[in-house]
Amino acid sequence: MNKETTEILIVGAGPAGSVAAAMLRQQGRKVLIVERERFPRFSIGESLLPQSMEYIEAAGLLQDVVEAGFQYKNGAAFAYGDRRTEFDFRDKFSPGWGTTxxxxxxxxxxxxxxxxxxxxxxxxxGHEVLAVEPGERPRVAVRAPEDGEYVIEADFILDASGFGRLLPRLLKLESPSNFPVRGAIFTHVRDNIPPESDFDRNKILITTHPQHVDVWYWTIPFSNGCCSLGVVAEREFLDRYPGSELERLQAIVGEDPNLSRLLAKAEWGVMPAKQIVGYSANVASLWGPGYALLGNAGEFLDPVFSSGVTIAFKSAQLAAECLRRKYAGASVDWEADFSIPLRAGVKTFRRFVEAWYQGGFQKIIYFEKAQPEVRAMICSILAGYAWDTDNPYVADESGRRMRVLEELCAA
Incomplete structure (x- = not known):
C-alpha cells in the first residue's frame, strides 16, 4: 500500500478544515485536506455570526467571502405570538465585527x-478515511475514488469531519450529550415575501411556536429571493405529524399564524425537505496523541443561536496557534491551550441554549424595560462573542447573573 507524508493532515474541507488550512499555510506548513464528499454539497448552518468574520479575515479569506454576493446580515429578529423584538449586532457590548x-x-x-x-x-x-492510528506520528488509511487505498503519515491530524465525527467514532471518544433528543425538519423555499412587509432580510427570524415554548422555527433569507425554513423540536413532537418531510414541515409552519401569513406566497419545492434527529453531540476529550477535534467533530450544541460555524472557526484558530507554537519549538499543552479555552465559549452558548428551551431567555429578550447596557451584553453573545470575558454574562460561569436577570424580567 502506498504511503505519503505531510506535516498537517486535515480530515474534512468544511469551514473548520478550510480555515485551519488557510491559517496553517500562512505559517508555511505543508497541509493536506482529505474530504469524503464532492463539493459543492449541501449543509445546514446557514446564518453566520459576526464573530466568524474575525477568523475569516485572519485566515486571509475575507475578500473571497465579501465578493461572493451572500445576503448581508446585521442582526436577529425574534417573534412569539404578538411579541416582537430584534437585536442589531452593531449595538453590541464587545468590540469587533457587527455584521456578517x-x-x-x-x-x-x-x-x-x-x-x-x-x-x-x-x-x-472524494477521498474517505477508513482507519486512523494516533500517536507521535499518526497515520490514516484512505480510500481514493479511482486508485484504491493508501496511507498518509502526518506530524498532526485535525479532524474537521463535522457531523461525520470520524475520529470520535473510530477512536470511541463519543460521550452522550445532556440535551434532550431534538430534531429539525427544513427546506429552502422561494419566499416571495412582499417588500412592504415588516420582514427584514438583513436579519435571521426566529419564531417560537404559539403553544410550545420549546419549539421554534428559523427563517433565513438569502440574496437570491429564497430562504431557508426549518422547525426544531423534540423528536416526540415531530413524530406526531404524518406524511413526507415536506408535508410535516408545512403542517407545523401552518400552526403559527404570523409565519403562515409571511410565507403565504412562498413556492415550496426549491429543495427537498429533509430531517435530522439527535444532532447534539459531545466527546470525552477534544484532543489526543497526534490529533485534535475541530468544530462539530468535537461538540455540537443546538442550531438556535447559529453558534456552530463560529465554534468551528474558533477551534481552527486555537489549533492553528497551538501548531504554530509546536513548530517554533515551544511546549504545547493541548488541554490548557486548546480544549479549555474552546470549551469556555461553548459553555457560554450552552447556558443561553438551555435558558432558551426553558423559556427564561425568551422572557429576557422580550422584556420591554431592558437596560441598554444589559441588552448590549446579551447582543454580544448572540453575535458570537462568547469568549469576551469582559462581558459579565460571559465571565459568569455559574449562570447566576442570567438567572437573576430572568427573575427580574419575569416579575
Missing part, C-alpha cells in the same frame, strides 16, 4: 475550500 452574512452552505463551504487551495493547501475530494 447568511449563506448557502454549498457555495460558502466550496468557496472556503478553494480559498485554502489558493493559499497552497492540497484538497482531495
Amino acid at each position: 452574512y447568511q449563506v448557502q452552505r454549498a457555495n460558502f463551504d466550496h468557496l472556503l475550500a478553494k480559498g485554502a487551495e489558493r493559499m497552497g493547501a492540497e484538497v482531495r475530494f
Whole structure:
C-alpha cells in the first residue's frame, strides 16, 4: 500500500478544515485536506455570526467571502405570538465585527475550500478515511475514488469531519450529550415575501411556536429571493405529524399564524425537505496523541443561536496557534491551550441554549424595560462573542447573573 507524508493532515474541507488550512499555510506548513464528499454539497448552518468574520479575515479569506454576493446580515429578529423584538449586532457590548452574512452552505463551504487551495493547501475530494492510528506520528488509511487505498503519515491530524465525527467514532471518544433528543425538519423555499412587509432580510427570524415554548422555527433569507425554513423540536413532537418531510414541515409552519401569513406566497419545492434527529453531540476529550477535534467533530450544541460555524472557526484558530507554537519549538499543552479555552465559549452558548428551551431567555429578550447596557451584553453573545470575558454574562460561569436577570424580567 502506498504511503505519503505531510506535516498537517486535515480530515474534512468544511469551514473548520478550510480555515485551519488557510491559517496553517500562512505559517508555511505543508497541509493536506482529505474530504469524503464532492463539493459543492449541501449543509445546514446557514446564518453566520459576526464573530466568524474575525477568523475569516485572519485566515486571509475575507475578500473571497465579501465578493461572493451572500445576503448581508446585521442582526436577529425574534417573534412569539404578538411579541416582537430584534437585536442589531452593531449595538453590541464587545468590540469587533457587527455584521456578517447568511449563506448557502454549498457555495460558502466550496468557496472556503478553494480559498485554502489558493493559499497552497492540497484538497482531495472524494477521498474517505477508513482507519486512523494516533500517536507521535499518526497515520490514516484512505480510500481514493479511482486508485484504491493508501496511507498518509502526518506530524498532526485535525479532524474537521463535522457531523461525520470520524475520529470520535473510530477512536470511541463519543460521550452522550445532556440535551434532550431534538430534531429539525427544513427546506429552502422561494419566499416571495412582499417588500412592504415588516420582514427584514438583513436579519435571521426566529419564531417560537404559539403553544410550545420549546419549539421554534428559523427563517433565513438569502440574496437570491429564497430562504431557508426549518422547525426544531423534540423528536416526540415531530413524530406526531404524518406524511413526507415536506408535508410535516408545512403542517407545523401552518400552526403559527404570523409565519403562515409571511410565507403565504412562498413556492415550496426549491429543495427537498429533509430531517435530522439527535444532532447534539459531545466527546470525552477534544484532543489526543497526534490529533485534535475541530468544530462539530468535537461538540455540537443546538442550531438556535447559529453558534456552530463560529465554534468551528474558533477551534481552527486555537489549533492553528497551538501548531504554530509546536513548530517554533515551544511546549504545547493541548488541554490548557486548546480544549479549555474552546470549551469556555461553548459553555457560554450552552447556558443561553438551555435558558432558551426553558423559556427564561425568551422572557429576557422580550422584556420591554431592558437596560441598554444589559441588552448590549446579551447582543454580544448572540453575535458570537462568547469568549469576551469582559462581558459579565460571559465571565459568569455559574449562570447566576442570567438567572437573576430572568427573575427580574419575569416579575
